[in-house]
Amino acid sequence: MKLTFLKVTLLMCMLVLIQFATACEPDKHPSSNQNLNGVSSVNKETKVNVPSEDDKIVIGFSMDTLAEDRWLRDRELFREAVEALGAEVKIFASKGDDALQILQAETLINEGIDILVIVPHNAESTAMIVKKAHSAGIKVLSYDRLVRNSEIDLYVSYDNEMVGELQANAITKQVPKGKYVYIGGAETDYNAHLFKKGVFNVLQPLIDKGDITIVYDQWTKDWFPENAYASMVEALKANNNEVNALISANDATAGGAIQALSEQGLAGKIPVAGQDADLAAAQRIVKGTQTMTVYKPLKELADLAAELAVKLAKGEEITVERMINNGKSEVPSILLSPIAVDLENIDDTIIADGFHSRQEVYEGK
Known part of the structure; x- marks a missing residue:
């Protein structure tokens, strides 16, 4: 009887230790409710990966083309703006090839970027990229061109x-x-x-x-x-x-x-x-x-997009005054004025x- 009592006591102690260890384990999947403030929540059920304060933000920039002067400028201005904020950017351009842009975006997602910024070649087919990014816990900012029929997290462009x-x-x-x-x-x-x-x-x-x-x-x-x-x-x-x-x-x-x-x-x-x-x-x-x-003015656009991309990656609140319907959802949008x-x-x-x-x-x- 004494031996049986000792076994039961040891078993209870082990269960208490297991419960204590489980309670102390950190949450590896932070809540995605750290979304945009003042706008409808987009993609609430997606698990969003928020980097710690010590981690360097890595932004993926998926571009349609560099064939025109303005897109070369966008690339360099965005890179400069991102680096000035202490973040890093990885840039791909697809030369107007839809399949290649999807492949390049998948590569960025698999490399563990914190947020994806995209200039879509095809406004419809790139919706697939948004879905893949969200599945990986990565938010997506649509730069200059709006991705259609997707739950894009933020759209930044000129009017x-x-x-x-x-x-x-x-x-x-x-x-x-x-x-x-x-x-x-x-x-x-x-x-x-x-x-x-x-x-x-x-x-x-x-x-x-x-x-x-x-x-x-x-x-x-x-x-x-x-x-x-x-x-x-x-x-x-x-x-x-x-x-x-x-x-x-x-x-x-x-x-x-x-x-x-x-x-x-x-x-x-x-x-x-x-x-x-x-x-x-x-x-x-x-x-x-x-x-x-x-x-x-492309610098204005690049600077703003870089700032907002970093905020989104950190899970910080962003307030917008305008929503644009992209065929599937009301997209939080910031539009600058052209001249x-x-x-x-x-x-x-x-x-x-x-x-x-x-x-x-x-x-x-």
């Missing part, structure tokens, strides 16, 4: 609908009546749809009055200037060169279209709008072959900001 409105307002001041050509961006890029919506916010009342006729309207596959060139050649041919104005979704597509105008002796005779404030566009404005561009630039204010905007030097812009003038 892209306003971009189109600035373009159309500038051109309709010069051509209140006439035949218009619209050359859009890539149909897979949701921003291209927002630009177009902004343009037609302004044009539609004039179309309804019969003052303006849209004689050509086409998307530009992958934003390639050569595709915009082909579209403009087609537009001119279909209208016997009788075109009064051109609005192009960005400066690269405007450049391709202006090449087609030049071949017909029309460059500088037809008002042309673009956006991005590319150096080539700024030079064309000075030379008179492009009327205006829309300037989106219309023409010959009159080019010195006071992109040159004064150091976006391009005066020497570069006025080269050959």
Whole structure:
């Protein structure tokens, strides 16, 4: 009996020790309720990995392309902003390849990044990336372009609908009546749809009055200037060169279209709008072959995105005043204001900001 009592006593002591050890084990899966303050909670059930204060934040930056001047600037400005905050960034660019962008994002996720920042090539297919990141406890910030049909955690961009409105307002001041050509961006890029919506916010009342006729309207596959060139050649041919104005979704597509105008002796005779404030566009404005561009100060965007990405990774609260529906959820969004630039204010905007030097812009003038 004494031996049996001793065994029972030892067994009870072991159970107490096991319970004590279990109670002291740290929680390896912190609550995901450290979400955005003042907005609807997104993806509440996802386990979010929040690094400790001593860990260096690692940000994955998945980019669509580096083929255009502005994206090279975004890459370097974002890197500088992240490093200034004491964090680290790993950057991949997919050269406009949807499958490659998904693969690169998966690589970043598997490397154990703390947050993913993405510039989607295809607004729809990249929803898969958001789902994979959330499954791994990683939040996702959509940079400049909105990922569609996903529970994205935060969207930071310029007001892209306003971009189109600035373009159309500038051109309709010069051509209140006439035949218009619209050359859009890539149909897979949701921003291209927002630009177009902004343009037609302004044009539609004039179309309804019969003052303006849209004689050509086409998307530009992958934003390639050569595709915009082909579209403009087609537009001119279909209208016997009788075109009064051109609005192009960005400066690269405007450049391709202006090449087609030049071949017909029309460059500088037809008002042309673009956006991005590319150096080539700024030079064309000075030379008179492009009327205006829309300037989106990239440092402002990169600095803000970097700051918010670090906060999201740390689980800190972020308050926003605007929500945008991406087809699946109301996305907490911060939109900055773009600036219309023409010959009159080019010195006071992109040159004064150091976006391009005066020497570069006025080269050959």
